[in-house]
Each structure stands twice: as structure tokens, then as C-alpha cells.
Amino acid sequence: MGLTKLERRQRIKRRIRKRISGTAQMPRLCVFRSNLAIYAQLVDDKTGKTIAAASSMEKDFKATGNKVEISHQVGKAIAQKAKAAGIEAVVFDRGGYLYHGRVKSLAEGAREGGLKF
Numbered sequence: 001m002g003l004t005k006l007e008r009r010q011r012i013k014r015r016i017r018k019r020i021s022g023t024a025q026m027p028r029l030c031v032f033r034s035n036l037a038i039y040a041q042l043v044d045d046k047t048g049k050t051i052a053a054a055s056s057m058e059k060d061f062k063a064t065g066n067k068v069e070i071s072h073q074v075g076k077a078i079a080q081k082a083k084a085a086g087i088e089a090v091v092f093d094r095g096g097y098l099y100h101g102r103v104k105s106l107a108e109g110a111r112e113g114g115l116k117f
Contacts, residue, residue: 014098020091021045028080029110029117030093031103038071038102040078040110042090052081071102075109082115089116 003011022028027042042055054077056063056070063073082090088109097103113117 009096029090054078068105071105072109075106076113079113079115081112092117
């Protein structure tokens with residue numbers, strides 16, 4: 001019997017995390033995607049601290065459209081928060097998800113907002 005969808009994603013996630021790590025100057029932009037929402041946060045792995053976070057579930061987040069369009073807005077929001085924290089460049093961590101659909105849309109939104117990766 002093969003792996004479940006979650007086990008497969010966790011395996012890919014571990015493989016990605018072996019190679020990439022965030023610092024205070026260049027944090028890791030990690031993505032979590034649920035059926036309902038999408039979350040992004042900037043993590044400094046040296047200290048284990050979250051520098052900034054954005055999500056489609058925040059109270060002050062107003063976005064309309066389908067999930068892909070909302071993901072694009074979350075990408076722009078995390079880029080704006082990163083700029084406020086003085087961060088220009090990040091390392092992208094897709095969290096075991098395919099770089100397609102909502103994850104790709106979030107990345108493009110972050111790039112549009114001014115983040116470099």
C-alpha cells in the first residue's frame with residue numbers, strides 16, 4: 001500500500017527543509033494551504049522566530065474572488081509586511097505542495113509586492 005496524501009507531502013516537506021533555511025536578513029517564506037484558507041509566514045530559522053505572517057483568515061483581510069485570487073492578495077500582504085520589517089529577499093518554502101495554483105499565485109503576489117526570490 002502506498003503513502004497517503006499527507007504522508008507524501010510531509011516527506012517532500014522534509015526533503016525541502018534539509019536544503020533551505022531562513023536567516024534574519026533572508027527569512028524563509030513558508031506556505032500552508034488548507035481547503036478553506038492560505039497562510040504565509042516569514043521565519044528566521046536561526047532564532048526560531050516568526051518575523052511576519054499573513055493569511056486569508058485575518059480579520060482586517062478583505063479580498064474577493066476565487067481561492068487563487070485570494071492567494072495572490074495574501075502574497076501581496078506578506079510582501080507589504082516584509083517591507084515594513086525591512087526585508088527585501090526571502091527563500092521560498094512551498095511546504096511540500098506543488099508549485100501550482102494557489103501556491104504559485106501567492107508567490108507571484110509576493111514578487112509583485114516587491115519580494116525577491
